Amino acid sequence: MGRLSGKVAIITGAASGMGLAGAQLFAKEGAQVVATDITVDVLREQVEEIIKDGGDAIAIELDVSKKESWDAVIEQTLAKYGKIDILVNNAGIHIAKGILEAELADWEKVMSINCTGVWLGMKSVIPHMQKNGKGAIINTSSIAGIIGGVSDAQGAAYSASKGAVRSLTKHAAQWFGKDHIRVNSVHPGAIFTGMVEKAGIKSQEEMGSHYKGLAPLPPYAGESMDIANAYLYLASDESKFVTGIELVVDGGWTTN
């Protein structure tokens, strides 16, 4: 028996980084995984690998900022697996522009994916979780939703969007606890992923060297599986009395 046996899990941003690690780990733990992403070619290749390794998964294209895209994912998920137990709202983008440098289009793009996307995801799955009598939702925020400075990598809208995810999570935890739906946020610190590679950093070690002195725990930057393990705990019944928490996975950065 896996820790997620019999559960159907939708994961957003599953083509890369933490979302991909989550999809791989959830499949190993027995979940039926609905892996979604806007970059669907890479996603399909990753899902083929999961299936080759004995997992049960499907790949579905999703733009988290579009309601009709969510509707299509829900329809296909129910057609294939018949229910939804878990949603991991992991997809996100970063634009390294501060309050003065950002244009309105930058602000709106980040907010529409990182914040509106999380709301749309919850709005789409909660009625099905209510019918199912339970559910677990995990929203990916950031330590940039808790503290400022280096942690937001000069992203004003990023920081605002992650703060919104933190408080929206607590709102949902309050209102849907009565339906046995648990809603928690995960707050990664510096984690070496595709997002970081796009910013020009080549390895976890290189990333760690930038954060030595901020995070006390070597190697000072984490890896995607560190976050996937947090997703797994919050998705599984091991956390059945846990809702509305901020699970910080940052090598101790926020103790600074």
Ligand SMILES: NC(=O)c1ccc[n+]([C@@H]2O[C@H](COP(=O)([O-])OP(=O)(O)OC[C@H]3O[C@@H](n4cnc5c(N)ncnc54)[C@H](O)[C@@H]3O)[C@@H](O)[C@H]2O)c1
């Ligand atoms: N890497 C870090 O240090 C770090 C730190 C704190 C929080 N986070 C958060 O963790 C989450 C995962 O990030 P990651 O580092 O694994 O990034 P990543 O870039 O490796 O993966 C993000 C995935 O989201 C997908 N995506 C982007 N826009 C989308 C959209 N509109 N609809 C659907 N999918 C979309 C991308 O195609 C990509 O596959 C994000 O929410 C990010 O903000 C990352």
